[in-house]
Amino acid sequence: MSFIFGGLRKAYTALITGSPNAAPTNAADAPPDTKEEQGPAAVYPEEVPWDEHPCLSCDNPCSSHKQIPDYLKIDYEEPLLGSMKPYRRHVLFTTPGRTPRNWVTNLEQEEASLAMELSVGAKAAGAALGCRVIVTAVDDDAGQQAACAGAPLLREGEVLVLPEMVALGPITAVNARTAIESFLVSGEAPAGMTARAVGPWRAAPGAAADGAAKDAADGVADGTADGAADGAAGAAAEAAGAAAGAAAAAAGPGGGDGGAWASLVLVCAHKLRDKRCGVAAPLIMEELRAECTKHGLGNQVAVMGCSHVGGHKFAGNLIVYGPGGGHWYGRVKPCHAAAIVDTHIVQGRVIKELWRGRMDA
DSSP: OHHHHHHHHHHHHHHHHTOTTSOOSOTTTSOTTOOOOOOOOOOOOTTSOEEOSOSOOSOSSOSSSOOOOTTSOOOOSSOOTTOSOOOSEEEEEEOTTOOTTTOOSOGGGSTTOHHHHHHHHHHHHHHHHTSOEEEEEEEOTTOHHHHTTTSOSOOTTOEEEETTTEEEESOOTTTHHHHHHHHHHHSSOOTTOEEEEOOOOOOOTTHHHHHHHHHHHHHHHHTSHHHHHHHHHHHHHHHHHHHHHHHHHHHOTTOSSSOSOSEEEEEEOOTTTOHHHHHHHHHHHHHHHHHHHHTTOTTTEEEEEESOOSOGGGOSOEEEEETTEEEEEOSOOGGGHHHIIIIIIITOOEEGGGEEEEOOO
16 A cells, blocks of 8 residues: 555656656657757847848748648747757768658667767767767758769768868767767877868858948948948958859859858758658758759758757757858748748848757857
């Protein structure tokens, strides 16, 4: 009898206190033995170039884009800000022969797999460095790596480390644990391996033009001939830079200043982990790629499906890496693709309405 009463008392305590041992309340959003990844209370950093305008210009309901089905339960109430855990390093790997549709629920729990070995090594490195390191599978289903064969983000047998933008290899399940820990801690490629520089990111194509316009406006605001002249000179210099950037973009991957890539967009597509991201991701990626093509960035912006990043209830979830760091967005719809490409990738401004957080500097 004491055993029964003890069990009832534990259950009552868990109900009242919200014990961490309690089962997840949403099995679709939090698989067994996992917890929703939630960061601490956060604020919008002042140094980030925010865009605070509504990011949707579509009709409501929209008839121009494919829509995420209504039967998927997306959370539109809980604040997005602070809904991801802080981290400083991100390790990406590929899964040849497997796609987001058949990735197992917990890749990192597959015994002796590349995912498990990388996760263990990254956790050890994080403990040594005093920061969080996340490990994510990616899928280049559109063949964008082949389109940029001279400078791919990831070659077979490599992992990509961000924010360093270094591809480390050859990596296998046998050497991954010690190799990734050693590289993250020391910054040096282990013996027998190569650390291939992929970056830096190309400057956002529209950033220089925006700066030129600001300089001209600042000069006029000075109200003096010298101020106006200085503003005009600065505007002319930045306009020249913008023209050079446009020429580099036209030259294609590997041309001009910076690396081959302007941005990497990771869209959570881990269907067996949660159906919401699995259904939303292909729709969002299709629109993102179409918008990149419209801007002439089809071979400079890699849009890839990725494994679980946390926050499935905020689907679609994506991370945009580029010159401004790594920014997380939630509640993304196919209708948002135009704003993400034009505002964030081209103009270098971060969409406040969808922002969850960012990679720590």
